[in-house]
Amino acid sequence: MKILILGGGGREHAIGKKLLEDDPSIDLYFYPGNGGTSIIGKNIENHHTVLDLGFFSKKNTIDITIVGSEVFLLKGVVDIFQNFGLKIVGPHYLAAKLEGDRIFAKSFMRKYGIRTPKYKIFYCYEKAINFLKKNTNSIAIKTNGIAAGKGVFLTHNPNDAIEVLQNIMIKKKFGESGNQIIIEEFLKGNEASIIAFFNKKNIIPFLSAKDYKKIGENEQGLNTGGMGAIVPNPHMKNSIWIDFKKNILEPTLEGLIIEKLTFFGFIYFGLMISHNKVYLLEYNTRIGDPEAQTLFPLMKSNFLNVIQSSFQKKEIFFDWKKLCSCCVVLSSVGYPEKYESGKIITGLNSLQEPFYIAGAKREQEKWITSSGRVINIVETGNTIQEARKKAYDKVKKIQFDNLYFRKDIGL
Template sequence: MKILILGGGGREHAIGKKLLEGNINIILYFYPGNGGTKLIGSNIEKKCSILDLAMFSKKNNIELTIVGSEIFLVQEVVDLFQFYQLNIIGPNYYSSRLEGDKIFGKSFMKKYGIRTPEYETFDSYNEAKKFLKKKNNPLVIKFNGLASGKGVIIAHNQNDYKKAIKNIMIENKFGKNGKKIIIEEYLNGKEVSILSIFNKKRIIPFLSSKDYKKIGNNDCGLNTGGMGSITPNPYMNSAMWTDFNKNILQPTFEGLISEKLTFLGFLYFGLMIYNNKIYLLEYNTRLGDPETQSLLPLMKNNFLYMLKSFFYEDKINILWKNYSSCCIVLSSLGYPEKYKIGNCISNLDKLEEPFYIAGARKENQQWYTSGGRVLNVIGIDKNIKYARENAYKKINNIKCNNLYYRKDIGLY
């Protein structure tokens, strides 16, 4: 069986490795992939449009394509593949707006009574500035489109407000979609990520995870694409699961069906526990990164069989190991702003599994950094305390002068 995975990070390496478990007779292709995916499959080396990818799939008899990165979704890759009658896992463009257009997503939540922080939307810099002049409390200011996890700013005062809206709406720090913003109530609680499968008939949640988005220890500094994750999330107790199912998952499912936002793929719930209630902050319409990297090692199912069942089964049972996992992201020093690549990484070939390459390449038997987030190291144990200790112990064996990682993943 030939499978194409779209994306080039640690998530895509993790998906590929999981697919190979128990399925040695599959051939994996990645676009664009990275140094890790090249070890387990073939990277499509040349620059491709989504039409090029569809034609590649036709020509090479690709039986299944999995969309890892959200970038491809907003380029309408699913619509095009379906037009050519190619099997693909992911939402069409209309459904992907739940993630790609945050205002669309918030409007959906409001319409279907899904508990979410209070918010206002603006397409005028002056109107946003006028609104913020009356505020003196922390607020969340969001860029409307995709920003690789970096388009959310927590602003605490007037200086923060002005800087945030200027960066987004005037200086176009995140591109043209910054013409529209969301200003949202700030909830100081515990974050939860819940990834799930949506097969048009049911939403089947995975284990809960906790994502560490900020670059610095104690959740300080700039937002990133994620500096680590733990699974399961210790704050997601039975009461919170009940609240999530009743006030988030069920009305989401009803809204998806009512609005015809149906697809075969993954749905990510970005949540906040605040005052013993669970709030939905955002949807993603694909697997999260780095949550996928801490989740998949705990999944008992044959991942390929589970994905194939998307197409013909009503019910999918997901089984999990009774363990905890901790994923630590090693990044290039300076990420998420300016950073250098091409730095030598030693002992990577001796690293104990599981681990995933995110931004590194191999040349003449030597590994070099090639991106902002470089490596995902996973520790697993019955207890999260020992899972994180295992992960940090593995990191100690890696040598590179230009790598950075947080020291507090899994501590809270």
């Protein structure tokens, strides 16, 4: 069997490792991949458009393609592959708008009664400024486009809010993603991530996760693609799960079916637990990063069989180890803004599994940093505390110039 995985980060390395664990005989292809994926499969080159990738998959008889990165989804890769008659895991373009177009997603939530924070939409900078000047409460400002996961800002006074607005709508720091914005009420509470598999009929949730999005400890500083995660999320009590299923998952499923937004793939619920109620902050239409890296070491089910069963319209379920896991992201100083790459990494060759390469490459038998997030260190244990200690013990074995990581993952 030949499987193509689209993306180049730790998530894609984790997906590939899990598939090989389930069936060592499969041939893995990655685009664009990284230094880690090149060891477990083949990174393909010179296929710069999703149409090129479709031709490659047809020519090379790829059996299944799994989309890791949202970049490909928002270019319509699923529609193109399906037109080629190819099997692909991910949403078609219109369904992917649930992630790529926050205003579209908010409209969907409102239509189907999905509990979400109160919000206002602005297309005009002056009208948004006038609203901010009258509002002294803490708020969240969001670009309409996802801006590589960095388009959400929490502000606690009008001056900070106005500065954020200028960066988005006047200075165009996030390009066209900031042409429209959402100003949302600030909810104090605990965030949770629920990733699920959608088989066109049912949404089957994974274990809960907690993602650490900010660059600084105690959730301070800029948003990143994720600096670590733990599974399960200690705040997802049984009563919260019940509330989530009733007020978010079930109406989401109803809306997806009615609106014909059905697909084989992942749906990610970004949640806020506030005053014993759960609110939906955002959808992603893919498996999360670094949640994927934290979840797969706990998955007992054969992931490849689940994917195949979904295409065969069979019932699917997931079985999990009764353990906890902790992922710590090692990054380059300066991320998520300016950072230096090309630093030699030591200690990686002796590192015990599980770990995943996010932004590193092999050059002349040496590992070299190539991106902002470099390595995902993961460990499991009977408790979060045990998994956390084991993960940070492994972190000590890795060194490179300008290494940075948060020291509070799992606390």
